[in-house]
Amino acid sequence: DIQMTQSPSSLSASVGDRVTITCRASQSISSYLNWYQQKPGKAPNLLIYAASTLQSGVPSRFSGSGSGTDFTLTINCLQPEDFATYYCQQSYNTPLTFGGGTKVEIK
Amino acid sequence: QVQLQESGPGLVKPSETLSLTCNVSGGSISSYYWSWIRQSPGKGLEWIGYIYNTGTTNYNPSLQSRVTISVDTPKNQFFLILSSVTAADTAMYFCARRDYRSYYYYMDVWGKGTTVTVSS
Numbered sequence: 355d356i357q358m359t360q361s362p363s364s365l366s367a368s369v370g371d372r373v374t375i376t377c378r379a380s381q382s383i384s385s386y387l388n389w390y391q392q393k394p395g396k397a398p399n400l401l402i403y404a405a406s407t408l409q410s411g412v413p414s415r416f417s418g419s420g421s422g423t424d425f426t427l428t429i430n431c432l433q434p435e436d437f438a439t440y441y442c443q444q445s446y447n448t449p450l451t452f453g454g455g456t457k458v459e460i461k
Numbered sequence: 462q463v464q465l466q467e468s469g470p471g472l473v474k475p476s477e478t479l480s481l482t483c484n485v486s487g488g489s490i491s492s493y494y495w496s497w498i499r500q501s502p503g504k505g506l507e508w509i510g511y512i513y514n515t516g517t518t519n520y521n522p523s524l525q526s527r528v529t530i531s532v533d534t535p536k537n538q539f540f541l542i543l544s545s546v547t548a549a550d551t552a553m554y555f556c557a558r559r560d561y562r563s564y565y566y567y568m569d570v571w572g573k574g575t576t577v578t579v580s581s
Contacts, residue, residue, distance in 0.1 A: 355522075388567045397555055397571035398506070404565035441506060445566040449521040450496075450508040 360453035377442035465572035483556030501552035
């Protein structure tokens, strides 16, 4: 199985901040990397697929980059509705695997 | 707008079988892969497996000996069966649609999830 490691596991930030979350795969996954946002009690919501392609309807302050084993999710100008947990997920092969999550909290 | 809704018992006894249904509305179940994913505090998000509307399946090896996913295309439903459950199977269970663009696959539509507790 491909292991996905996210860092940090949590962070505190203020509205308007720029936030960066990293995800590392245990082997190269090319650009087969997705990012999801999850709020408490809700299902994950797709933000980015193919490492850097913004899903329809997702605000442009979200962006993704990387390929191979190292990936980044950036949130520019953090908004109140962005406080949530973010997960990366590889779609390179099965079993599909997720990172452990990064909780973005209000400072 | 495609919507998914999970249903099934919220409480299952240890060693018994967990059965869940995912109802697909607002679109056809055909031409897509459909996944089950679960989330427990101890293990985060775990992909269980997926099925195509023709019945082709792919399971997580960690659960393969206990899991069956099936589909009823005319009813626009697919199903999860997990046998011999233990407390470790206590989780929120989600169903989701797998879509793709240029061979990049992702899960773009999710149900709200259903909580399953394994306890006597």
